[in-house]
Amino acid sequence: MTQIVLNEVRKSYGDVEVIHGIDLTVDSGEFVVFVGPSGCGKSTLLRIIAGLEDITSGAVQIDGDVVNHVTASDRGLAMVFQSYALYPHMSVYKNMAFGLENSKMPKSEIDARVREAAGMLQITDYLDRKPKALSGGQRQRVAIGRAIVRDPKAFLFDEPLSNLDAELRVTMRKELAALHSKIGGTMIYVTHDQTEAMTLADKIVVLQGGRVEQAGRPLDLYNTPQNVFVAGFIGSPRMNLIEAVAEAEGDGLALVAGGTRVRLPAMAGISAGDRVTYGIRPEHVILTDSAEGADMSVTIALSEQLGGETYLYCNAEGLPQLTVHQLGQLPIEEGQALHLRFDRPRMHLFGADGQVIANGVAA
Amino acid sequence: MADTTADRRSIAALVTARRGRGKLHWTDVFTYAYLVFGVLLMFGPVVWLVLSSFKSPAGLVEFPPTLLPLGQVSVTVEGYDDPLPLFLTTLEDGTQKELAQVRRIGIVSQMVDPENPGETIRVPIDQREPIREFRLATENYVDPLQRFNFTRYLWNSVVVTTLATLVTLLINSMAAYGLSIYEFKGRNAIMLFVIGTLMIPITVILVPVYLVVTQLGMVNSLWAVILPGAATPTGVFLLRQYMLTIPRDLIEAARMDKASEWQIYWRVVMPLAMPAVAVLAIFSIMWRWNEFLWPLIVLNRSEVYTLQVGLNAFQGELDVQWHYILAMTVVTLIPVVLVFAFLQRFITTGIASSGMK
Ligand SMILES: Nc1ncnc2c1ncn2[C@@H]1O[C@H](COP(=O)(O)OP(=O)(O)OP(=O)(O)O)[C@@H](O)[C@H]1O
Ligand SMILES: [Mg+2]
Numbered sequence: 001m002t003q004i005v006l007n008e009v010r011k012s013y014g015d016v017e018v019i020h021g022i023d024l025t026v027d028s029g030e031f032v033v034f035v036g037p038s039g040c041g042k043s044t045l046l047r048i049i050a051g052l053e054d055i056t057s058g059a060v061q062i063d064g065d066v067v068n069h070v071t072a073s074d075r076g077l078a079m080v081f082q083s084y085a086l087y088p089h090m091s092v093y094k095n096m097a098f099g100l101e102n103s104k105m106p107k108s109e110i111d112a113r114v115r116e117a118a119g120m121l122q123i124t125d126y127l128d129r130k131p132k133a134l135s136g137g138q139r140q141r142v143a144i145g146r147a148i149v150r151d152p153k154a155f156l157f158d159e160p161l162s163n164l165d166a167e168l169r170v171t172m173r174k175e176l177a178a179l180h181s182k183i184g185g186t187m188i189y190v191t192h193d194q195t196e197a198m199t200l201a202d203k204i205v206v207l208q209g210g211r212v213e214q215a216g217r218p219l220d221l222y223n224t225p226q227n228v229f230v231a232g233f234i235g236s237p238r239m240n241l242i243e244a245v246a247e248a249e250g251d252g253l254a255l256v257a258g259g260t261r262v263r264l265p266a267m268a269g270i271s272a273g274d275r276v277t278y279g280i281r282p283e284h285v286i287l288t289d290s291a292e293g294a295d296m297s298v299t300i301a302l303s304e305q306l307g308g309e310t311y312l313y314c315n316a317e318g319l320p321q322l323t324v325h326q327l328g329q330l331p332i333e334e335g336q337a338l339h340l341r342f343d344r345p346r347m348h349l350f351g352a353d354g355q356v357i358a359n360g361v362a363a
Numbered sequence: 364m365a366d367t368t369a370d371r372r373s374i375a376a377l378v379t380a381r382r383g384r385g386k387l388h389w390t391d392v393f394t395y396a397y398l399v400f401g402v403l404l405m406f407g408p409v410v411w412l413v414l415s416s417f418k419s420p421a422g423l424v425e426f427p428p429t430l431l432p433l434g435q436v437s438v439t440v441e442g443y444d445d446p447l448p449l450f451l452t453t454l455e456d457g458t459q460k461e462l463a464q465v466r467r468i469g470i471v472s473q474m475v476d477p478e479n480p481g482e483t484i485r486v487p488i489d490q491r492e493p494i495r496e497f498r499l500a501t502e503n504y505v506d507p508l509q510r511f512n513f514t515r516y517l518w519n520s521v522v523v524t525t526l527a528t529l530v531t532l533l534i535n536s537m538a539a540y541g542l543s544i545y546e547f548k549g550r551n552a553i554m555l556f557v558i559g560t561l562m563i564p565i566t567v568i569l570v571p572v573y574l575v576v577t578q579l580g581m582v583n584s585l586w587a588v589i590l591p592g593a594a595t596p597t598g599v600f601l602l603r604q605y606m607l608t609i610p611r612d613l614i615e616a617a618r619m620d621k622a623s624e625w626q627i628y629w630r631v632v633m634p635l636a637m638p639a640v641a642v643l644a645i646f647s648i649m650w651r652w653n654e655f656l657w658p659l660i661v662l663n664r665s666e667v668y669t670l671q672v673g674l675n676a677f678q679g680e681l682d683v684q685w686h687y688i689l690a691m692t693v694v695t696l697i698p699v700v701l702v703f704a705f706l707q708r709f710i711t712t713g714i715a716s717s718g719m720k
Contacts, residue, residue, distance in 0.1 A: 050615075
């Protein structure tokens with residue numbers, strides 16, 4: 001069991017700093033997922049932990065020891081690469097045994113371990129094949145098997161599923177989750193797919209531009225995003241985010257955007273004239289029958305009827321397109337006008353700096 | 364990556380391949396003519412060399428030259444100790460007869476009928492035609508190999524070529540590994556420097572290298588031939604460029620797998636660089652096998668001669684023993700051909716497919 005701690009880790013390539021001081025704790029046995037858009041530094045951070053990349057300043061600790069100057073091979077971690085990085089000239093068996101041979105393990109034990117891991121991943125039949133003769137999913141298993149046999153202190157995965165087709169991805173995702181509960185072990189997993197992050201993680205770390213935007217349990221990130229970026233990134237389809245200006249109205253406020261006004265009670269952190277962003281998830285938008293009590297009126301640009309659920313894409317003047325999610329089938333056609341109401345306790349308000357003002361508003 | 368062995372066609376299908384099906388298209392005719400021309404151009408001299416190497420010294424200088432190695436038929440005739448050469452002779456009365464020649468005096472030769480050895484016949488030499496048969500002058504090969512110590516030269520050449528190639532591959536691949544896998548300041552500068560040495564012709568460094576070799580006491584030992592040329596800029600360049608194409612992930616995966624640098628080099632990078640190594644091996648073998656100037660300079664005793672230097676010995680100032688030279692040239696060609704035939708498949712099959720789709 002292994003705890004990994006990052007202290008103020010920075011990394012520059014030449015003059016360009018790509019990791020801007022990251023503090024992070026990965027607890028023993030935890031499944032931590034790094035998510036973020038492309039180029040945000042996920043892989044770099046993972047490689048820093050692996051020891052494949054030097055850091056410019058800060059400290060990486062594994063089980064309390066600073067390992068800044070410990071080489072990748074001596075950190076005792078295992079990594080699964082996005083490209084799988086299987087040795088093409090070695091059979092599957094050799095691929096899995098290579099790491100063990102390097103640590104001078106007796107042949108019989110290597111054999112036992114490889115066969116056990118192969119059994120667990122159902123690749124026993126392919127042990128004699130070369131990676132070239134395997135399908136993508138099988139290669140993926142071999143890559144994972146190569147990590148498992150070493151019984152490492154922690155597993156590092158860099159977008160391991162991104163080369164698989166959608167269906168296989170779902171299967172492998174479940175298997176990874178099962179694997180984690182079976183062998184325990186600290187795991188750090190990099191992905192840019194927030195669904196993967198939500199389903200797999202004990203803890204999600206949302207990265208952007210080399211900074212941690214927010215770290216926490218998946219549902220905490222979903223329910224209480226700390227900034228606009230996390231609000232927009234976590235959840236699929238993404239949260240509707242609307243930039244507005246606050247105006248005083250009666251003893252409360254109105255958020256004005258385009259031709260729409262959303263009335264709110266007075267609240268701390270917002271005063272008239274402020275620029276704010278309010279967010280509402282598609283499933284928290286309520287359809288109302290009349291303009292009375294509605295927050296805005298829209299026309300349907302597109303309605304996607306999936307049978308069990310319906311997605312409506314709505315246009316309102318001066319606003320970005322809004323997504324509405326409803327359960328069941330709705331007799332709604334494109335071009336139709338609708339009245340929407342936002343569920344106040346589920347609304348999120350963010351200030352001009354993008355930081356949260358409130359997650360949930362009084363009704 | 365394409366698997367070249369997968370659709371291996373039969374040779375018959377290959378040499379009768381045409382554009383489309385059905386009739387010969389004019390491009391087919393053109394293509395085949397061109398290819399046949401190419402084959403003649405490439406293989407003509409080699410075939411000519413091999414055929415000539417089996418000719419006797421007399422056969423070699425004959426004009427017009429014959430294609431096949433021919434030898435004159437001779438018979439033993441009663442009353443003569445040595446076998447006599449047989450001629451097809453046109454007699455004065457116009458009949459033709461096979462006669463053996465006893466001796467030739469000026470433009471007249473004394474002939475004898477093998478069936479009737481008692482009487483000699485005098486015939487003008489333009490009235491007779493030698494009777495010849497296909498005969499391989501194997502003594503061209505046997506003599507140098509047995510009498511002139513050529514097996515020794517052959518052995519020396521084999522030793523030099525094998526050892527030198529092994530050393531070359533090892534040194535060059537290690538240099539290439541360092542210059543491709545590690546990232547450090549000045550890496551490209553060093554590479555440029557290495558390649559820059561190509562600009563220095565061997566003739567310029569001949570004397571300094573000779574002095575070094577003498578100082579090291581290696582003159583007249585095979586090491587004097589093997590070591591000085593072991594590190595080649597071409598080899599380093601070739602291998603480095605190839606190693607640069609090996610996915611970095613593989614190296615990093617090996618690092619994560621606790622592989623030492625030596626293991627990464629030996630068990631991951633070298634097997635993957637095999638196509639380039641094979642190319643370099645072929646080059647090195649050809650360079651070393653054909654090397655002449657440097658061995659000629661540092662090898663002065665005949666026990667350490669390599670084949671090329673040994674061949675030179677047949678080329679006296681006054682008399683060139685072409686039949687031996689040709690035969691031994693064929694001998695020197697054989698290993699190179701064999702090596703090429705064996706290694707060329709490594710060049711064409713890209714085993715670099717990294718298992719990554
Ligand atoms: N060797 C390098 N030299 C300079 N900049 C680099 C280098 N490697 C990465 N970067 C930069 O560092 C940033 C982070 O890269 P990184 O590979 O970690 O992104 P990522 O989050 O893994 O993206 P993706 O999801 O596309 O894999 C990028 O902006 C990239 O341009
Ligand atoms: Mg990445």
